[in-house]
Amino acid sequence: MDTHSSRERGLTLVELLVAIVSMVVILGAATGLAITAIARQKVAFDASRLEATHTELAKAIFYAIKTADSFQIFDDASSANLSSIRSYGVGSSSGDYLSCRHSLINAGGPGELVEQDYEFVRTSTDGSGTLVRTVRFLSSGRHEIRREFAGVIAARPIFSMGNGIPQAHWSIATSLDRADFDVYAMPLSMQ
Amino acid sequence: MPTNSDGFSLIEVIVSAAVLSVATLGITSAWKLADDKALAARLDERSRRILAEYAELQNFAPNYLFGQGTSSPRTDSETQGVPLNPGETRNGFLYHPRRVDPTGRTTANALFDDAIPYELTLLVDGQGQLMRLTYRLPYLPDPKGTVVKEIRLNLRQ
Numbered sequence: 237m238d239t240h241s242s243r244e245r246g247l248t249l250v251e252l253l254v255a256i257v258s259m260v261v262i263l264g265a266a267t268g269l270a271i272t273a274i275a276r277q278k279v280a281f282d283a284s285r286l287e288a289t290h291t292e293l294a295k296a297i298f299y300a301i302k303t304a305d306s307f308q309i310f311d312d313a314s315s316a317n318l319s320s321i322r323s324y325g326v327g328s329s330s331g332d333y334l335s336c337r338h339s340l341i342n343a344g345g346p347g348e349l350v351e352q353d354y355e356f357v358r359t360s361t362d363g364s365g366t367l368v369r370t371v372r373f374l375s376s377g378r379h380e381i382r383r384e385f386a387g388v389i390a391a392r393p394i395f396s397m398g399n400g401i402p403q404a405h406w407s408i409a410t411s412l413d414r415a416d417f418d419v420y421a422m423p424l425s426m427q
Numbered sequence: 428m429p430t431n432s433d434g435f436s437l438i439e440v441i442v443s444a445a446v447l448s449v450a451t452l453g454i455t456s457a458w459k460l461a462d463d464k465a466l467a468a469r470l471d472e473r474s475r476r477i478l479a480e481y482a483e484l485q486n487f488a489p490n491y492l493f494g495q496g497t498s499s500p501r502t503d504s505e506t507q508g509v510p511l512n513p514g515e516t517r518n519g520f521l522y523h524p525r526r527v528d529p530t531g532r533t534t535a536n537a538l539f540d541d542a543i544p545y546e547l548t549l550l551v552d553g554q555g556q557l558m559r560l561t562y563r564l565p566y567l568p569d570p571k572g573t574v575v576k577e578i579r580l581n582l583r584q
Contacts, residue, residue, distance in 0.1 A: 418480050
């Protein structure tokens with residue numbers, strides 16, 4: 237009777253060890269699942285965010301060309317720098333630099349000449365680099381607005397006038413896949 | 428009473444194993460569902476983008492480009508900037524997943540495969556021109572998995 241009651245008072249060392257090991261295994265598995273789930277969500281989220289950013293960039297390029305009073309494609313920034321405030325320099329049918337100018341009418345004061353430039357800065361020979369968007373206020377001399385879009389892949393010049401239509405083509409490599417972007421935009425002033 | 432203290436019965440072990448299996452199955456199913464929905468959302472966004480890009484091209488391409496035959500039915504660089512003619516179809520891929528090296532090695536230049544083909548067709552009906560993009564979701568059987576998106580072209584009738 238004494239032996240029986242002593243067995244009912246608690247767990248043996250072996251039972252306790254087995255319970256602890258089981259709990260550790262289950263907790264380890266649950267933690268592993270949670271970490272994997274978080275990592276997968278982060279990969280998917282990063283990919284979606286990068287694609288959304290470049291979708292926004294594609295729309296910005298589309299509307300910049302569409303609403304431009306004048307625009308020009310240059311081989312690169314060095315040839316674009318030859319432009320003056322009155323007119324663009326000699327352009328190219330395709331290149332890595334696009335400049336669009338807009339005359340904004342201000343009802344309460346003088347108008348503003350705004351230039352939106354898109355420059356693809358190649359960082360390696362495999363065609364990858366960064367697309368830089370710069371908004372310059374040519375009349376008022378306000379500070380320019382600059383934004384960089386990394387992760388761009390373009391083996392050929394991004395901007396071109398293929399078949400007489402201003403267009404841009406590039407790709408991005410997300411952590412999951414590759415997404416292609418094609419922009420066609422006929423300026424309203426040319427329609 | 429002593430027999431109960433000896434350990435778990437077979438039924439108890441089977442029930443606990445079944446509960447664990449159901450939980451594991453539920454978690455993996457939820458993951459797969461999340462992946463499928465994310466892929467569907469990505470494909471939806473890309474198909475809308477392609478339709479918008481081609482709508483601009485169809486509406487504003489110079490007239491002399493229409494009627495030109497293209498040597499490739501694919502929407503690759505060869506046909507970039509060339510609008511579709513009525514009845515013409517072009518094919519491409521909506522999804523380019525990263526190629527996974529079976530040996531686990533990573534290369535400097537990432538490689539991508541072509542998956543989930545789409546078909547872009549310019550149709551003419553009584554109301555004018557209609558651009559139709561069709562693709563199939565890989566995780567759903569036909570016809571439920573077939574997605575059709577259309578955009579009407581208003582400017583060039």
